Amino acid sequence: MKEIKLSCVVGVCRYPLGMSGGQIQDEDISASSQWSESTAARYGRLDFEEGDGAWCPEITVEPDSLKEFLQIDLRSLHFITLVGTQGRHAGGIGNEFAQMYKIKYSRDSSRWISWRNRQGKQVIEGNRNAYDIVLKDLEPPIIARFVRFMPVSDHSMNVCMRVELYGCEWLDGLVSYNAPAGEQMSLEGQPVHLNDSVYDGAVIYSMTEGLGQLTDGMCGLDDFTHSHVYNVWPGYDYVGWTNESFPNGYVEIMFEFDRTRNFTTMKVHCNNMFMKHVKAFRQVVCYFRSEADWEATPLSFSPVVDDVNLSARFVTISMANHMASAIKCQFYFAEAWMMFSEITFQSDTAMYNTTLAPPKTGSSPPTRDDPTHKIDDSNTRILIVCLVAIILILVAIIVIILWRQVWQKMLEKASRRMLDDELTASLSLQSETFAYSHNNPTSSSAPSEQESSSTYERIFPLGPDYQEPSQLIRMLPEFSHTSKDAVTPLFAQDGVPHYAEADIVNLQGVTGGNTYAVPALTMDLLSGKDVAVEEFPRKLLTFKEKLGEGQFGEVHLCEAEGMKEFIDEDFSFNISDNQPVLVAVKMLRADANKNARNDFLKEIKIMSRLKDPNIIRLLAVCICSDPLCMITEYMENGDLNQFLSRHEPEGQMALISNVTTVGYSDLRYMATQIASGMRYLSSLNFVHRDLATRNCLVGKNYTIKIADFGMSRNLYSGDYYRIQGRAVLPIRWMSWESILLGKFTTASDVWAFGVTLWETLTFCKEQPYSQLTDEQVIENTGEFFRDQKRQIYLPQPVLCPDSLYKIMLCCWRRNTKERPSFQEIHRVLLESQA
Template sequence: CDSNLHWLKITPQCRYALGMEDGTIPDSDITASSAWSDSTEAKHGRLSTGEGDGAWCPAAPVFPNESEYLQIDLHKLHFLALVGTQGRHADGHGQEFVRSYRLRYSRDGKKWITWKDRWGQEVVSGNENTYDIVLKDLGPPIVARMVRFYPLADRVMSVCLRVELYGCVWNDGLNAYTAPVGHVMNLPGLPVYLNDSTYDGSTEQGMQFGGLGQLCDGVLGGDDFIETTELRVWPGYDYLGWSREALGQGSVDIEFHFEKPRFFNSMQVHSNNRHTQGVRVFSKVECLFKPGLLQPWSSPALALPVPLEDLKDPSSRPISLPLGGRLAQILRCKFFFADRWLLISEISFLSGRKLNLLVLHFEISGSPAGSGPLYACTKFALFAGITPRAGLPVAKDDGSNTAILIGCLVGIILLLLAVIVGILWRQYWKKILGKAQGSLSSSELRVHLSVPSDNVVINNTHTHEEPPPYPGSPPYPSLSPPVSPPLPPSVPHYAEADIVSLQGVSGNNTYAVPALASSSPGADALPLPELPRQCLIFKEKLGEGQFGEVHLCEIENPLDLPILEFPFNVRKGRPLLVAVKILRPDASKNARNDFLKEVKILSRLKDPNIIRLIGVCVSSDPLCMVTEYMECGDLNQYLSQRVLLDKSGPSLNTLTISYPALISMASQIASGMKFLSSLNFVHRDLATRNCLVGGERHIKIADFGMSRNLYAGDYYRIQGRAVLPIRWMAWECILMGKFTTASDVWAFGVTLWEMLSVCQEQPYSNLTDEQVIDNAGEFFRDQGRQVYLSKPAICPQGLYELMLSCWNRDCKLRPSFSYIHSFLTEDAMNMV
C-alpha cells in the first residue's frame, strides 16, 4: 500500500488476508505461550484449516491469569484493519472456542501495547460456537509488526483458537510522532475535546511521545470540526487541536520518527479552516531533518510559507508542502498559528530514494511472500525524484524519453477516466439517496442490520467502523464528553446520529445530546448537591450493565435534607423513592469522567414529565447519581396488569384503566418529549418500559429499560455488533443509523400503540426480528409492501391516523411533539 494511503481512506481498501489461512505466513512466525499437545501447537491456529487437532489450544486454562497467547510475527510493519477468529471444530468433534479476547501488538518486538477501541474497551467479542468465523473491525486500526491474541474466560475452562489478520504493508515507515496534548475548546454550552484519543504512546507533562494516533488513522475531519465522520464519538473527535493561548507560544512542534532514513519529497497536512470560530490553517511550517538517531539536526530549517489570501473559504483542506527530497529518519516541524486555534486531522509523507528522472510508477503489491490472494492496493502515481521499491517493474531509460512520455499520457488518461466514473457513480448514489433521506452521502446508506450468515458474522464496531462507549487513553480531563451508551460486555452499540450521546453506567439507552446554546433552558444549571450516603436505604436492585448498577432506594426523611431542591410530592415524615445509579469502583478513569459528564448534563433537564436528577455522591467511591423514582413503577408493567374499560367508562379501581386515562398519560409523555425536542435532545429509546408512573398517574420519561433483564426481549442482538430496540426504531435508524427528533416521533407512535393495546403484546408480535428489519427495507424501497402496526380496538380512527403520520416514510412529514401534545390534549378526548 502507498505511503500516502490513509488519504485514500485506507480502512476500506486495506483489508486483505495476510496469510494465516493460505500459509503465506510460515509456521516459524506463529508462536504461542504454550500448547496442550503437539497436535494443538501454535502453527495449527490458522483460520479455516484443520491441521493437527484443528486449532491452537493452550496448555493451561486462561482463567484467571489471562497469560496464554498466540503470537504472529509479520517481520515488517503492517496496517491492520480487521481480525478474524474461529474455534476448534475438528470435523464436528471440537468443543472449544474463545468467547472474548484481548489484542496486544508491538512495532519493535519489545514494547507491547494493548489494543483499545475508540471508547477504551479492551475486550473483543469472540465466537459463540466452534465453526463460525467472526470478523472484528479494528477501530482504531493497528500499525504493528507483531500481534498477540490473549483468550479470555469467566471461569476455568479449556479454549482453542484459529485466527487471521487482515490489512496491508505499512510503507509509511512512521514509527511514532511526538506532539503536545490537544486542548479543550469551550464553545457556548459545549466543550469540544481536541485530544488525540487513540494515541498508543506515553503522556507526560503535556506531551505525547512514542506512539501513533489520530494523525495517521485515515479519518479526515470535515469542514465543521464539531461534527465527526465517526459515529458515537464526541465533538471534535476527528481533529487534534491546540490553542495559541493555552500553549503559550506561536507554534506547535511535532516530531516524526521513522523506521529507516528516507528521502522526503512532500508532506501533506489536512487542516481545518473554520476561521469564523478562530480556527485557521497554519501560516507557515519550519522543518528540521535528522538523517539518523545519533546525527545532528540539519541547519538552517526549511521554511515553507502557506499563503493565507485564498483561505477565506472555511472548508477544511489538505495542504501539500514540498520537502525537497531531504534525507532524514527524524523530522521536527513547527506549525505556526495564523489565528487562535490550529486543528490538524491527518499528516502523511511522500518519500522514497533519490533518482534523477521522472518515473511513471504503476504498482501492484502482492502478499508478503508472493503467494496467496493478490492483496494490498493498486497505485498510480507520478513521482518526481523517487525510486520505486525493490522488486517492482520500472521503465528503463533507453536513451530517449518516448517510453516515459507515453506512459505518462496513458496514466493521465486512465486517471481521468477513473475520475469521470467516480463522479457519475457519486451522482447516481445522490439520486438514489435523495429518495431515502435528503442529501445523505453513500457512506451513510449502509444496512447496519442483516441476518448473520451460516459461516461468517461481521462485527462492525465503527460504521464509517462500535459500541462500546469509552475512549482509549484518557482523551479529556475531569468532565469528559459523554458518548454512546455502554452495552452488555463485548456488544457494540448501534449506529447513532452525529451528536454527542449521553450514557448511563448501567448499559441503558439514554438521551443523545447536541450542543446546548447558552440561551437553552437550564444551560446555567447549578451543580447538584452532595447527598450523604447514609441517607440512602437500599430496597431492591432494578438492573445492571457493563459499568454499574441501578438500585431502588429511599430517603427516609427527605424534608430533613435542606440541600434537596423541592417541591417533591412527599409528605412530611414520608420517605422519598429514588433510583441510584452506581458506578462500579473498578471502573476506568474514562468511565468516571463520562459519569460526571452525564451528571452535569442531566442536571439541566428540569421538566414535570422528565425524571429529575436530584443529587450525587461523588466525594468518594463508588460514584452515585440519585434520580427520582415513581412509586408505581414503569408504564409497561403498570398497564399490562390492568383491564381496559370502554372509552367513556370511569376507572372504578386500580386494576382498570379508561381511554381518557390512557390519553392523559400519552399527553404527558408528549409534553416531556416536547421539552426534550426543544433542546434538540434525542432520546433514542422511547417506549413504555422507559416511562415511570407516579401517584395520580403522573408520567415521567426515564432511561432504565435496557438495564433490566425483564425487557431483554425488546432488544435485538446481532452477534458481536449491536443491541437494538428495532420494533420501536424508524426505518432510517435501522438502515442508516440516523437518529433525530423525527425518529423519536416514530418511537412515540409505537409507544402510543403500546398504551392503547394496554401493553398486552409486543409491537409487530407476528413478525420475527429479521422480518422487522426486512420491513424497514420495504419502507426504504417505498413500493407499498411495508407493514404498519394495526389499529388497536379502542383506538379512534383519527388517533390511528396520528400514529400513521408518526410512521411516515419521509421524516420531514412526521408531526412535531408540539403538535402531538396539542392533538392529545385538545382533540383526542373529543373523539368517539
C-alpha cells in the first residue's frame, strides 16, 4: 500500500515525467498538426535533437489562435507542478520558439480545462531563444492525465516546441470533489474571501466535478488571514463556511475516485483559530459507495475539540478499509466557522471477482459478508503464496544489507582511527598556529579559513537525524571502498588548516541544527564577558505567526512594544518610542535537555557580540524563566526569496502585466550587502553553512540582513535533501567538498554565495539545478571531484552581465584555494556599482 504525501510539500514533487528521459512513449505524444514528418509530435521532447529538432505545427501561429497544440498522454493521473519548454535549435540551423503559451489539461480526455495561475492569468511566458530551457512553476499545480501545450503569439510567427512535465503520480485517485461554494467572512470590517479560487469544475451555488485548493498541495497557515502566496486576498488558502448557512449543522462534501479503492485514512487540514470563531469540525459522518448504491451504515468519527492550541492541524480519520469508488462526508460545525485547506486519502486499489452473479430473486441485498463481494478464493491463495515469498526474499535482503552495513561500519571506524592518528600532529600544530595568528594580527601564517573535517554528527549534533558523509560518498563509483582511501588524498592536497573536534564549538540551535561553526578560540574571545543584552518583559510581546519550528524549539514572528529602550545606542532603529516593531523570537522548549539549554545560552553570548549592519542583530532576551527566548530583528519585507518571487525584472513585459519590479542595480546592491555581511562573519572565522536567499531578510530601501531560520520553515522543506531518511542538507547550495567530505569552510560559504547570487539574478523563480533530481545533484558533485570537465554549472541568468557570472564561476571553482575571499567579492561588487 502506498500513499503520496503531497500536502504542504509541493516542492518534493518535481520529477521529470518522461519526455526527456524517454519513459513517455512516442504513441503517447500527439499534436494538432505537423510541418513535416521530421517535426512530428514525437520530436517535441525537451533537450532532444532528433528529427529536425522539435515539434512544429503545420501553419503559422496567429494572434489569439489556439488551434495548434502538442498533447501528452501520461496514461494515469499525475500531480504536475512544473513545466519546461525549449525551441528548435537543430545545431544552429533552427531558430523557432514559442514566446508565450497556454496549457489545457484533462483527467478523462472529454472535458478540457484551461490552466490559470493564482491571479487568474492563462498565458505563460515562454522562451527567448531556441536553445535555453525555461522552467515554469505551475501555481496552482494540476492533476491530469492529458496535457496540451498551446503556443500563443501577439503577431504572426513560426513556432516550434520541445517540452517536459515535472511532478509525480497522483496516488490519491481523487478525480473530483463536490461541495458548497466557499463563503465570505467579515473580520473587523474587512472581507475575508474563503472561496475555492482555483477550483476547475463548475461553481454556481455549489462546486461540482472539479478539483481545487483542497488538493493543491498547499496547507494554510495558522492565521487564515495570511497566505503562503503573496499578492492575494485574506483567506486565500482556505475554503470556509459559516453554520448560519447550514441549518442541519454540517457541510457535505462528496469525493469521486478513479476506481473502487480500499480506504485506510482520510486527512483533513483544518484551521483552529478559535479566537476568531473558527474551529476544526466536531464530528464527521462518512458514507461509502462501492457500486451503484450507498452503504446504509455510515462511519462516524469525533476528534478532540481543542480550545488551547490555535495552530492549524491535520485531523486523521480512520476509514477502516472500506471499499468505495465514492465517499460522502458530512462535517459538523464546532464553532461559527469551519475552514479546510487540504484533504488527502490513503488507499489501495480494490480487487473484485469480475464474474459477480446477480442476487437471486427475493434475496436480501448483498452485505459485507456476501461471497459475491469477496476476492475469488483461488486468487486469494495464489496472492498469499506470492506475498509470503516476497516477504521471505525481503527478509533475506534486509539481513544481507544489515550485515554489510555492520561490516562497513567496522572498516570505516578502523580507517577513521588511522586517519585521526595521522592528523593528530598537524592538527595540534595548526591549532597553535591559529592561536598565535589571532594574538599576532601581523603574522603571515594566519589561516585564511576556518574548517571542520569532522562528520555531520559533529558538524550538526542532531543524533539520529544526521549521519556521516560516507553515506553520500559511497553513492559515487570511485568511493565504493573504505573512506580512508577516498578521503586521505583530498585532505592532503587541500592544505587548508583543520580544527580537531575539541577545537570546534557547535551550537545546538532551537530549529534542530546550528548555523555557525565557531572555533573554540573565537568563542572564548567573543563570549568571555557576560551577556550584553537586557532582559525583555514577555508581556510586551504579541504573537503574530509561527515562522518555523525544529527539534528543540520554535521561531515566532512577534510585535514588541517599547523595544527602543532595550537597544544599544550604537544601533540605528528607525521607529518612534511608542511604535511596536516586528521581531523574530527564538524560543527554546521548556523540556529541552541540558545540552540544548547550554548551547542556547552560548548562542546568546555569541549573537550579542555580532554587530554588523548586514547581520541580524540580537535585541534582547527572556532568560529569567522558561521558556528561554532570544529576540532578534525581523525585516518588514520578509526573506529575500519570497520578496524577489513577488517581483519581476524591469522591462516591457513587466509594464504590460503591471507588476511590481526590481531593477538590476537594486539586485546588485542587495548582493553587495550579502557579501559585506559574509565578509564580517568570515573575519571572525564563522562559517554560516546555510547561506541562501531564504536566509536573507529584506528591509526598507532594499536593506539586506543575513539570518538563520530558513531550515526551520516548512515553506522551504523542498530545499533540504534527506539522505536515506536521515540527514537533512541544502545540497543545491553546498560545495562538492561539503557534500562528499563534510568539510565546511569559508570557501564553502563562498560557493553558497555564488548560488545565492544566481538565485537573486533569477528572481528566485526556480530552485538551483531545478532540472536535476536530488540524486543527480549529488552525482554532479562527483564530477567536480573528478574534474574531467563534465560537471554541470548553473546557467547564466538572463539579467546577469558577464562580470557577475564570472564571479559566480569563481565561487564554484573546484580548488578551495582558488575561490575568492568575501573581501575580494565585496570589493569587486562595490567597484561594479561605481
